[in-house]
Amino acid sequence: MASAVTTSRSVQRPAALIELDRVSRFYGSNRALHEVSLTLQPGRIGLLGPNGAGKSTLLKILLGLLPPSSGSGRLLGYDLASAGGTLRRAIGYMPEAGALVPGLTGSEYVALAGELYGMPRKQALRRAHEVLSYLELEDARYRRLEEYSTGMKQRLKLGQALVHDPPVLLLDEPTSGLDPAGREAMLRLLLSLGRDHGKSVLLCTHLLGDVERVCDTVVILHHGQVLKQGGVAELRTTRQDRYRLQIQGDPHTFLHELRLEGVKVLQDNGHGGLRVAVPEGWTTRAFFTLADNSGVVLRGLQRDDEDLEELFHRVLAENGKDGAV
Amino acid sequence: MGQPNLLHYRPWRGEFQEPLLGVWPVARVGLRMMFRWWPFWVIYGLGMMIFLFFFFGQYFLAWADTQVTEANVQLGGFGRYDPHDLFRILRHALKLTGNGETYRNFFWYQSYIILVILALAGSMIVGNDIRHGSMAFYLSKPISRWHYLLGKCLAAGVFINMVTTLPALVLFVEFGFLDGWDYVRESAHLCFGILGYGLVLTVTFSLLIVAVASWMKTTVPIIMTWATVFLFPKLVASMLVDGLQFHPRLRLIDLWNDAYLVGNWLLDVPPDRIPPWPQPAWYEAGGVLVVLCAACLVALVLRIQAVEIVK
Numbered sequence: 001m002a003s004a005v006t007t008s009r010s011v012q013r014p015a016a017l018i019e020l021d022r023v024s025r026f027y028g029s030n031r032a033l034h035e036v037s038l039t040l041q042p043g044r045i046g047l048l049g050p051n052g053a054g055k056s057t058l059l060k061i062l063l064g065l066l067p068p069s070s071g072s073g074r075l076l077g078y079d080l081a082s083a084g085g086t087l088r089r090a091i092g093y094m095p096e097a098g099a100l101v102p103g104l105t106g107s108e109y110v111a112l113a114g115e116l117y118g119m120p121r122k123q124a125l126r127r128a129h130e131v132l133s134y135l136e137l138e139d140a141r142y143r144r145l146e147e148y149s150t151g152m153k154q155r156l157k158l159g160q161a162l163v164h165d166p167p168v169l170l171l172d173e174p175t176s177g178l179d180p181a182g183r184e185a186m187l188r189l190l191l192s193l194g195r196d197h198g199k200s201v202l203l204c205t206h207l208l209g210d211v212e213r214v215c216d217t218v219v220i221l222h223h224g225q226v227l228k229q230g231g232v233a234e235l236r237t238t239r240q241d242r243y244r245l246q247i248q249g250d251p252h253t254f255l256h257e258l259r260l261e262g263v264k265v266l267q268d269n270g271h272g273g274l275r276v277a278v279p280e281g282w283t284t285r286a287f288f289t290l291a292d293n294s295g296v297v298l299r300g301l302q303r304d305d306e307d308l309e310e311l312f313h314r315v316l317a318e319n320g321k322d323g324a325v
Numbered sequence: 326m327g328q329p330n331l332l333h334y335r336p337w338r339g340e341f342q343e344p345l346l347g348v349w350p351v352a353r354v355g356l357r358m359m360f361r362w363w364p365f366w367v368i369y370g371l372g373m374m375i376f377l378f379f380f381f382g383q384y385f386l387a388w389a390d391t392q393v394t395e396a397n398v399q400l401g402g403f404g405r406y407d408p409h410d411l412f413r414i415l416r417h418a419l420k421l422t423g424n425g426e427t428y429r430n431f432f433w434y435q436s437y438i439i440l441v442i443l444a445l446a447g448s449m450i451v452g453n454d455i456r457h458g459s460m461a462f463y464l465s466k467p468i469s470r471w472h473y474l475l476g477k478c479l480a481a482g483v484f485i486n487m488v489t490t491l492p493a494l495v496l497f498v499e500f501g502f503l504d505g506w507d508y509v510r511e512s513a514h515l516c517f518g519i520l521g522y523g524l525v526l527t528v529t530f531s532l533l534i535v536a537v538a539s540w541m542k543t544t545v546p547i548i549m550t551w552a553t554v555f556l557f558p559k560l561v562a563s564m565l566v567d568g569l570q571f572h573p574r575l576r577l578i579d580l581w582n583d584a585y586l587v588g589n590w591l592l593d594v595p596p597d598r599i600p601p602w603p604q605p606a607w608y609e610a611g612g613v614l615v616v617l618c619a620a621c622l623v624a625l626v627l628r629i630q631a632v633e634i635v636k
Contacts, residue, residue: 063465065465084467084469085344085467085469086467088466088467089467091465093465095458095462095465097458097461098462099458099459099461099462099465100457100458100459100462101354101453101454101459101462102457102459103358103449103453104354112350112354113462113466115346115347115350116347116350116351116463116466116468117341117467118341118342118343118344118346119337119341119342120339120342121350123337127337134333160462163337164337164341165336165337197334
């Protein structure tokens with residue numbers, strides 16, 4: 001039998017998950033990435049950017065499938081330009097589209113992935129059944145892939161990325177095509193893998209909600225450049241003057257009272273949900289007083305910090321970019 | 326989709342193997358696709374009928390030869406003949422003598438089966454991977470593009486040898502049983518010839534089908550290209566050389582004939598026993614096959630490099 005190459009446990013975990021030093025990539029005269037420098041620690045990382053931002057090129061470089069035109073980089077300590085197969089063994093990659101092998105059953109597909117990663121056949125088969133059970137596909141494992149629903153296909157693709165128990169998961173639009181329930185379940189799964197099972201997750205998506213739900217770090221790419229990177233909580237502006245309210249009762253008097261007090265109503269969803277900006281010196285006790293005076297019940301009150309979508313648009317605006325994702 | 330259950334997620338503790346060992350799983354998937362496709366078994370059964378004709382034809386003639394006790398038998402109104410002579414003539418006429426021509430003919434007939442099945446199954450081996458985006462699945466693994474191609478060629482190669490080399494070796498063993506140890510000893514070179522001919526067909530046809538399927542992807546264009554590569558040049562070569570009496574070297578455009586010529590040389594068949602006559606030299610045909618294989622490799626490299634792994 002072949003000699004052992006490495007074990008999943010023997011992958012040396014350096015301090016940084018990804019280190020990129022002035023990485024550029026050109027396709028002919030087109031610049032896809034321009035001097036991208038990044039240092040990302042292991043964790044759950046969201047890679048955000050509009051179409052053409054350079055996300056796909058960055059993924060190819062991280063997978064060792066495309067060498068950088070200039071600059072250098074490392075993933076888990078492996079050199080991106082030269083590690084190739086060794087690098088891909090440390091990564092579980094879940095592609096967005098296609099990537100299925102029609103004609104195979106679910107268990108054959110995941111076991112094939114295991115064998116291609118270098119697992120012995122018997123172990124790959126056993127592990128495929130384990131992973132499919134984790135992903136609640138055990139009832140469908142002997143069905144052909146053509147018979148799987150979109151949600152099942154997405155889970156199956158996650159299964160083939162997980163089969164060899166990689167330290168890093170590289171996920172390209174994992175919730176693409178899923179219904180709300182399927183999306184929520186997939187996000188919960190990714191969060192669990194990252195938080196409870198120590199996987200580093202690099203989530204490449206244009207869905208800001210997915211990143212907000214799963215990731216603790218975000219990288220915003222635009223036109224091949226990194227506009228912003230850091231912890232989601234650090235990057236989001238804490239706004240002392242914004243609140244979200246949920247009221248019960250007729251809102252008209254309450255809204256009138258708020259405006260009289262100098263409060264700006266930024267959003268009214270028509271079902272009692274309000275987003276407001278308060279003047280300086282405002283105390284939250286005043287909301288209760290006004291609600292009492294107006295005959296409504298204040299059922300919810302929380303500070304309205306900047307969400308990821310607002311952060312994304314703000315970052316693009318600060319850099320003079322179009323905010324379309 | 327309910328709540329995913331990761332409570333019992335367990336890490337994997339095994340050891341990884343070399344990427345080269347990923348070649349066989351790639352080949353196995355290609356073969357599995359073919360074997361699950363019912364027309365494959367119909368055409369393969371046809372190929373096995375050819376094999377059975379050779380197998381039992383030889384067996385019957387050898388058996389019948391031993392059953393004759395009379396010195397001469399009356400053959401209708403044509404007089405009396407020694408039946409042993411009759412069986413010998415029949416064996417020579419049917420080329421069931423166990424010499425190079427027997428195996429040459431067997432390979433020739435089986436080549437039809439190979440061509441038909443490969444044309445029909447080419448899209449299953451390679452085309453589907455490109456059509457359905459499966460390349461992203463394969464190439465995001467530690468195996469390289471060359472491992473992938475090797476796996477696909479191996480799938481085609483296993484099938485080709487299932488139809489040609491293995492049955493031919495069975496025939497060789499059968500002749501050994503029927504004619505005795507002397508046959509095996511004196512015809513040992515034929516065994517190597519069979520293996521060599523099988524290798525030529527394996528390398529040439531597997532590279533060609535993988536190259537054609539990777540560019541054409543779907544069945545109908547693959548069949549059309551396949552027919553253009555094998556049937557059209559055959560007709561043109563026959564017309565030019567046999568009809569218009571041009572130089573026999575023009576037969577080199579017929580790739581099927583080129584493989585056949587190299588096979589005849591490997592099986593030690595004298596040049597004057599290779600129909601249709603005249604033929605170019607075997608090494609010229611071999612040169613054409615080498616150029617063809619090189620062209621297929623270039624086409625494959627271009628095709629595989631052009632595939633977008635991450636869309």
